[in-house]
Amino acid sequence: MNVQVDTPISVPGIGKIIEQRNNKFIKRGFDFKIMVVGASGLGKTTFMNTLFSYHLKDVDHQKPVLEKGKTVEIKEHSFEIKMRLTIVDTPGFGDRVNNDQCWEPIVNYIKKQYEDYLITESSVDRPFHFADKRVHLVLYFIAPTGHSLKPIDIIAMKNISEHANVVPIIAKSDHLTSEERESFKQRIKKEMAFNEIKLYPFDFPNENSVEELALNSKIRSFIPFAVVGSERFVLGNGNNKAGHGRKTRFGIINIEDETHCEFVPLKSFIMETHLQDLIDTTSKLHYENYRRHVLSSEDVK
Template identity: 40%
Template sequence: MTANNVYCVTKRCFDNISDKDRERDYIGFATLPEQMHRKSVKRGFDFTLMVVGESGLGKSTLINSLFLGDLYKNRKMSDVSDRIEKTTTIEKKTMDIEERGVKLRLTVVDTPGFGDSINCEDSWRVCTAYIDEQFRQYFTDESGLNRRNIQDNRVHCCLYFVPPYGHSLRQMDLELMKRLHRKVNIVVVIAKADTLTSSEVRKLKQRILKDIEDNQIQIYQFPECDSDEDEEFKQQDRELKACVPFAVVGSNTMLEVAGKRVRGRQYPWGVVDVENPRHSDFVKLRTMLISTHMQDLKDVTQDVHYENFRAQCISQISQHALRERGKLKRDSMGNNGETNITETDRLLLQKDEEIRRMQDMLQQMQEKLKASDKKHDSIIDV
């Protein structure tokens, strides 16, 4: 056997050993993200958006512009006489969107009549009642037997439209935000920003943020970027945070400007390009709402707002159970003080007595420990 043949045989042996070692060291959990991705895409995604604001602020136009659809094609505008005693109602629209194989079931909850009546004192009640009802329905389904087919109708984000003609937030705006900020993610939007100059938009944003801070209202907070994120994503995150509240312009009309078709509004002095960052924050709002923070809005709804509601429900159920238990004990006593206690009641009473004894023993031990600590400190001082 020549030296060249020996080298080839030896190399082949080492290659085989390394392949075996490589197979032995490979477990396979690196494919978990791909598995989750395939499962999520197959199941699809749900997102519920509540839109709140008075009529005439362009809410419907903005929603159609954001999702490139027509959710309100059959809507009829009410007359002025109908608005004198008009109340806030809930109008829900659902549409299925598919993009690159990813399916999204979008639900838009509109609140026609909000702020349109002369007395807007209770305009917020319908909004809070709807959000609580969706939480309550989800809690009931989650506590039931058929947990696999739970339909998530919880409100993940609330776009609150502020009119551009005010100098800051109105009392009606503050009252609604105070009652919603612990139930839903609030994103403040300045409507029809093309009616304001750049300096006016900047001043209005500052006043709105000051009112929010002074009234201790918690609007949606952007999560902090991880240290391993690339610089481009960090810059995008800084720009999004700097735009809050978003001053937007919506339009579903395609215009031709300098040989290029744009979505915008035609004015005597020129064209407002909705997707031009210098004209509007529309693109940044769409980026935040759809591209970058949609999942975070859902996570905050699940981990913060729904958990708070769930904790309140469990606390109420526990208190109700204790009251029923006390009532059962009182009912088990006869009129002459004689007890008519069943075996189950007797066991419950024994358990209560054991818990009381354990609490007394724990309190005594804590007092002894405090006394010994005091004695030890006095010895050290001497």
């Protein structure tokens, strides 16, 4: 993978900072684990295939990265592309009779990775380098209803965000007009603030530079990112370039065209501008909270 800083999320002076940060990081080699969560059939698997096809297709030009069709179990798929990338695909919410606690297997999975990490880290003969299997980013898929968040989304995001970096996205945003998309975004933002859902990115004013804080607030202006996924290549017409896209009755949606959806800024955010910060925040904030909680409850025993 080539981590070049050609970000559409531009903030003056940020390019050099990210480049230096990422270069150091890549030399060391690192693990990155991304998980997709949300209601059934919202395009989670398709979106991962879209996002990573650019990096992984070279291995096999034909096959999508993840198996197409309904996802029926939490499943890890690992790849070596300078970073050790793991995608965790999960079955959609809403498939079970009782969906009240549907976020629980997700939280259990995240905590299990912390538990394993803590055991390895605390062992007497711990290896100098060991695999980091913690989840660094949870992309939470919201249905493009245009109305408001569903109660299940609020409770799921609230619970998951206590343990990991959560970034919500509006799935299948080709179902919304530009106006609907904008007002839906604003409503979701308000509902998330009202419900005190702690979303990534987090500001650490003592550690972050002015540029990094400006970049975080730019990212917040996008959240929830409105995206479209596609495993297919479409030919361009008129002003459209060829690229990943969807052919609809009304024309072609090119997912890399920023007037169509926010795939490009989201890709840049995950793979370039915030890659290292996602890993650091997992370690310094979420894992640390877990560790403190576990060790302090052991003290009590």
